[in-house]
Amino acid sequence: MAQGQIRKALSGFYYVYSQQKTFQTRGRGNFRKRQLTPLVGDYVEFESTNKDEGYLLKLLPRKNALVRPQVVNVDQAVVVTSCVKPDFSSNLLDRFLIMLEQKNIQPLLYFTKGDLLAAAAQAKIAPIVAYYQQLGYQTFFDADPFAAAQIQQLTAQFADKLTVFMGQSGAGKSTLLNHIDPELQLKTAAVSESLSRGKHTTRHVELLPLFGGLVADTPGFSSLELSAFELTELPLLFPEFVAAAPDCRFRACQHDQEPGCAVKAQVESGEILASRYENYLQFRTEKKAEKPKYNGKRGKK
Numbered sequence: 641m642a643q644g645q646i647r648k649a650l651s652g653f654y655y656v657y658s659q660q661k662t663f664q665t666r667g668r669g670n671f672r673k674r675q676l677t678p679l680v681g682d683y684v685e686f687e688s689t690n691k692d693e694g695y696l697l698k699l700l701p702r703k704n705a706l707v708r709p710q711v712v713n714v715d716q717a718v719v720v721t722s723c724v725k726p727d728f729s730s731n732l733l734d735r736f737l738i739m740l741e742q743k744n745i746q747p748l749l750y751f752t753k754g755d756l757l758a759a760a761a762q763a764k765i766a767p768i769v770a771y772y773q774q775l776g777y778q779t780f781f782d783a784d785p786f787a788a789a790q791i792q793q794l795t796a797q798f799a800d801k802l803t804v805f806m807g808q809s810g811a812g813k814s815t816l817l818n819h820i821d822p823e824l825q826l827k828t829a830a831v832s833e834s835l836s837r838g839k840h841t842t843r844h845v846e847l848l849p850l851f852g853g854l855v856a857d858t859p860g861f862s863s864l865e866l867s868a869f870e871l872t873e874l875p876l877l878f879p880e881f882v883a884a885a886p887d888c889r890f891r892a893c894q895h896d897q898e899p900g901c902a903v904k905a906q907v908e909s910g911e912i913l914a915s916r917y918e919n920y921l922q923f924r925t926e927k928k929a930e931k932p933k934y935n936g937k938r939g940k941k
């Protein structure tokens with residue numbers, strides 16, 4: 641029996657990388673019976689007599705799982721955010737960040753289309769970027785978004801980690817990945833507009849060894865529903881709220897209507913970015929409006 645990691649799944653085969661080799665394996669029937677789907681990124685136990693015929697025996701516990709791209713055991717995510725076209729959205733960015741915080745995935749913030757920004761717009765976004773940087777998120781914000789130096793700074797972060805790319809449609813994920821590895825030749829919007837089939841033809845995620853780490857070759861929008869956690873967990877997904885919370889009057893302060901709230905005080909003083917707090921309140925409202933999960937009993941109408 642050997643251990644390895646699934647780097648690709650295709651047509652019922654799982655390609656397991658183990659000791660510098662790739663083994664083509666299948667799931668034993670017991671995976672299907674137990675409704676366990678092995679996913680790219682899974683650490684597995686398997687047996688094989690040669691590289692083309694092997695069987696998965698067991699999935700080892702997962703650290704986390706993403707839906708799009710469908711990859712598990714992710715260490716970090718490059719959140720590709722455009723400054724314009726589509727316009728910068730702090731709400732969308734914060735949504736990505738709390739989803740990643742919740743899954744224990746380190747976000748790296750990569751801002752695109754800085755080259756299309758007028759000076760006034762650039763001056764507006766720069767302090768926002770600086771704010772996220774000061775929170776502890778590494779940011780990439782260059783007037784030349786794909787300058788070699790910045791790409792190098794990014795790829796220097798890949799060693800020993802599993803990295804995925806995510807962001808809004810049109811943000812520039814494929815463009816960025818193509819700069820990182822020109823061999824990927826991912827179709828970008830400008831190219832796909834001329835193709836009748838569009839760019840969203842099926843691609844299978846594959847983990848590529850790049851810059852000493854693994855990179856998922858298919859970027860995704862990922863699922864940004866807030867249902868994966870409890871309402872009371874939401875304030876814990878904002879690092880600056882966590883830092884301020886010990887000074888709130890109430891230990892379980894939700895930083896909403898409570899008196900003596902240190903988070904609100906810091907929003908008023910400008911220490912906490914107003915948009916972060918507005919987005920927090922909006923996510924809170926959204927979470928409260930979620931239908932309670934089905935618990936086996938029918939609630940009274």
Ligand SMILES: Nc1nc2c(ncn2[C@@H]2O[C@H](COP(=O)(O)OP(=O)(O)OP(=O)(O)O)[C@@H](O)[C@H]2O)c(=O)[nH]1
Nearest residue numbers: 752753785808809810811812813814815828829830
């Ligand atoms: N000027 C400029 N154009 C960019 C930049 N980044 C991406 N683009 C262009 O924006 C368009 C969309 O880029 P893509 O890389 O296809 O975006 P994507 O995030 O992969 O989009 P989806 O596949 O729809 O999710 C393309 O025409 C790119 O050439 C940038 O930093 N500056």
Ligand SMILES: [Zn+2]
Nearest residue numbers: 888893895901
């Ligand atoms: Zn508070």
